[in-house]
Amino acid sequence: VPSIHDQPIVSEFLDVFPDELPGIPPVREVEFNIELIPGAEPISKAPYRMAPIELKELKDQLQELLERGFIRPSVSP
Template identity: 55%
Template sequence: HDYAVELADGRIVGVNTVIRSCTLNFLNHPFNIDLMPVEMGSLDVIIGMDWLSRYHVVIVCADKIVRIPWGRENLIFHSNGSNQEHDARLNIISCAKTQKYMLKGCQVFLAHVTRKEVEGKSEKKRLENVPIVWDFPEVFPEDLSGLPPTQQVVFQIDLIPDAAPVARAPYRLAPSEMKELSEQLKELSNKGFIR
């Protein structure tokens, strides 16, 4: 069988080999997959829609994650390299980078991936879904309860002796803006951020 495979940059490549019943191992979980070798680069595998559909894979483009149901759990692949429990690293590359790999003569297994829109299901934006926050959860608490702990380095701004404050006209705010500002200042004062 000869297959005409359309690449992400629009070129069509002829493929006449299918390697059937391969095993794809994600976090020690085996998955069956058929592969089509395409000369491209150092990429190992590009997974196609047929495989993604067979395993009910969910691609969350906004968070750059891929979820694969496995029994009662979900295997989650993050593009940023974080390694939480049952998570693995997923490299996402652009069409231009794919083309560079192909020009270098790298071998690629090609597939076409599209995003599936799910109606009526909107995930609430949560702080722990932000990729950089995964690595530093202690830095981003749900509620700021007070001033940060005392640091070893003391920071201060030394003022010029006998310097007077800069004379400026007070801000003029609409009553609603003034009310909002006073509420914010009161909240910050209650938490100890300002005195």
């Protein structure tokens, strides 16, 4: 079984990495959840505003990525 210490970067920073890795996801004593309101819809709003010049640059970059096939339009509802 490979060990985390077999990784070259780990041997450089032994003080940062634990001897054994916890499982994924880590075991937690308390589980948290968010109670949703029945029938509530998520809002469709940008998390923050952009200056017009920043927005134009973003749109230009997205268009270029679309044209080159690196990204595709979202089809989520």
